[in-house]
Amino acid sequence: MxxxxxxxxxxxxxxxxxxxxxxxxxxxxxxxxxxxxxxxxxxxxxxxxxxxxxxxxxxxxxxxxxxxxxxxxxxxxxxxxxxxxxxxxxxxxxxxxxxxxxxxxxxxxxxxxxxxxxxxxxxxxxxxxxxxxxxxxxxxxxxxxxxxITQRKQMEEALQKKGEEQQALIQKLQEAQEQLLQSEKMASVGQLAAGIAHEINNPVGFVNSNMGSLQNYVGTLFNVIEQYDKLFQHIPPASEFHQRLAAIREKADLVFLKDDIEDLVRESMDGLKRVKDIVQSLKDFSHVGEADWQEADIHQGLESTLNIVKNEIKYKANIVKEYGKLPPVKCLISQLNQVFMNLFVNASYAIKDSGVIHVSTGVQNDWVWIKVSDTGSGISPENLKHIFEPFFTTKPIGSGTGLGLSLAYGIIKKHRGKIEVESELGKGTSFTIRLPIHPENAPET
Ligand SMILES: Nc1ncnc2c1ncn2[C@@H]1O[C@H](COP(=O)(O)OP(=O)(O)OP(=O)(O)O)[C@@H](O)[C@H]1O
Ligand SMILES: [Mg+2]
Known part of the structure; x- marks a missing residue:
């Protein structure tokens, strides 16, 4: 040319x-x-x-x-x-x-x-x-x-559109597959949790009722001993009988025993109450068979999830709660619990030695918000762009799937809500979830 x-x-x-x-x-x-x-x-x-x-x-x-x-x-x-x-x-x-x-x-x-x-x-x-x-x-x-070159351009555009459609389809498939994977996982975890809860419930039930009786019996027993004590006063101190009884009492350390048995029973009852709470949390968390939309208490969801992850978190982070007054929210609470759980675990993972996880909630117009902030490592601006992508993880190979946040995103989207993140390297990270109280009236997000 x-x-x-x-x-x-x-x-x-x-x-x-x-x-x-x-x-x-x-x-x-x-x-x-x-x-x-x-x-x-x-x-x-x-x-x-x-x-x-x-x-x-x-x-x-x-x-x-x-x-x-x-x-x-x-x-x-x-x-x-x-x-x-x-x-x-x-x-x-x-x-x-x-x-x-x-x-x-x-x-x-x-x-x-x-x-x-x-x-x-x-x-x-x-x-x-x-x-x-x-x-x-x-x-x-x-x-x-x-x-x-109009014809060529039209063809190119058509091709590109087809390519985009295909890409969107592939993405949809991928999302569906992840959801399936995760819901399968959660279903089996949920079933396991519900099964364990059920199994523990029975023995805890009768131990609890026995402890109640024991507490009564111990009370009665000490009452009897007290009566004996009164009679004991009337026996002449010089008598052999008096001396033998006094020795037995001394050996048994009756005064300490009385105090301690009361403490032991009370502590055991406290422990049992905690086991019952955990069982309740497991039940709330799994919500087996409750895959339907329902009006749920977000705080109860947060609490039951916190109860489950508490052990993992407690050595590293102090959990500070600042709950507002929330109305019941129409939601899939067991799925929201999964989201909360991942946020808590992520926050705790980001904290090296010790820090604070701040959980706060509130209402704004027809929306509720839940904010989980941590004083952890923070996320670099480069990584921040990718955290909601499936399989994006900075955890060592084999220890994270990188699905947590992408699923959270999907679940919040299903609720027509929003999940936002703010982060500063070295300072910490804040995730804010916003949920419409009546998702059926909210526009799709
Ligand atoms: N609170 C946080 N502080 C710092 N980094 C975070 C925080 N939350 C998420 N990230 C970053 O986002 C990445 C993706 O999180 P996501 O929950 O999706 O996957 P993961 O935690 O790596 O893996 P999985 O959830 O499967 O265990 C994390 O690897 C981490 O780099
Ligand atoms: Mg995670």
């Missing part, structure tokens, strides 16, 4: 039958060459044109098939000094004008842009421009060829 142009540098000169050689010198063309060039220009599918190499690139020559392709007569195109510039799609102008200066350093440029035809429709054009210089190297003019 370049060689071809070297054969005739200046189209406007064509009529004067001169031809430029590669060195830029203009030599007269033979009548045969002129006729040949004339024929080529008029019969290529492209529009051949020339323009001045300055300003708005006023066109100085346009081949006649401009009429066929664009619907303009070459004369009107040449007559208007701004014709070229004025017909380029406004969105495509910047990419051309930001780089057209390179035409003067490199000698040629190629552009693809939309050009307005006479019926006000934009036609995609492929434009190859070449700068022509005189013998001294000064720019004389620009020669170009415009080819209609």
């Amino acid at each position: 370049n060689d071809q142009f070297d054969e005739f540098s200046s189209l406007s000169q064509l009529h004067e039958t001169t031809v430029s050689h590669g060195n830029g010198s203009l030599t007269p063309a033979t009548p045969t060459t002129t006729a040949r060039l004339q024929y080529l220009i008029e019969n290529t599918p492209a529009i051949i044109y020339s323009s001045v190499p300055t300003g708005d690139f006023k066109m100085t020559f346009v081949s006649s098939n401009a009429l066929r392709v664009l619907g303009y007569h070459p004369e009107e195109m040449v007559a208007d000094p701004n014709f070229w510039f004025d017909h380029i799609h406004p969105e495509d102008i910047p990419q051309i004008f930001s780089s057209i200066a390179m035409l003067f350093t490199e000698g040629s440029r190629t552009y693809e842009y939309r050009f307005k035809s006479s019926n006000d429709q934009y036609i995609w054009m492929h434009d190859m421009l070449r700068l022509i210089r005189d013998a001294e190297g000064n720019p004389i003019e620009v020669v170009g060829s415009l080819t209609d």
Whole structure:
């Protein structure tokens, strides 16, 4: 192509039958060459044109098939000094004008842009421009060829759209698969938890009732001993009977025993209460068979989840709670519990030695918010962009799936809510979940 142009540098000169050689010198063309060039220009599918190499690139020559392709007569195109510039799609102008200066350093440029035809429709054009210089190297003019590439562009667009659709489909599939994986995992964890809760419930039940009886019996027993004690006062201290009884009492350390048995029973009852709470938390957490939407108490969800992860967290983090007053929220509470759990575990993981996990809640208009902040390692801005992506993890290989937050995102989206994150390296991280109280009235997110 370049060689071809070297054969005739200046189209406007064509009529004067001169031809430029590669060195830029203009030599007269033979009548045969002129006729040949004339024929080529008029019969290529492209529009051949020339323009001045300055300003708005006023066109100085346009081949006649401009009429066929664009619907303009070459004369009107040449007559208007701004014709070229004025017909380029406004969105495509910047990419051309930001780089057209390179035409003067490199000698040629190629552009693809939309050009307005006479019926006000934009036609995609492929434009190859070449700068022509005189013998001294000064720019004389620009020669170009415009080819209609609308069809190719349409095909490309269709292909791209298809590609995007495919990509979206793949993503949907991937999400569905993760959800399935996770819900399977959670279902079995939930079932396990519910099973354990049930198994523990029975023995805890009878131990609890026995402890109640024991407490009563111990009370009665000590009462009897007290009565004996009173009788004991009446026995003469010098008698052998008195002395033997006094020795037995001493050995048994009756006073200490009385105090301690009461403590032991009380502590055992406290311990049992805690076991019962944990069992209740396991039940609340698993909510086996409660896959349906229900009005739930978010605080209860937070509490039961905290109870479960407390052991993992307590050596590292102090949990500070600041609960507002929340109305019941229509939600899938067991799924929200999964989200809370992952936030707590992530927060605790981010804390190296010791720190604070702050859990606060509140209401704003028709929404509730739950905020989990930690004083952990924080997340770099680079990583922050990716944390909700499936399989993104900074945990060592084998210890994290990187699914926690992507699932959290999916679950919150299902509730038409939002999950936001703020983080500063070295300072800590805050996740805020916002949930509509009545998701059925909220717009999809
Ligand atoms: N509170 C936090 N502080 C610092 N980094 C966090 C915090 N929460 C999440 N991250 C970062 O986001 C990443 C992704 O978290 P996500 O819960 O999705 O996966 P994970 O915790 O790595 O793995 P999994 O949840 O399967 O155990 C984490 O690896 C970590 O780099
Ligand atoms: Mg996690």
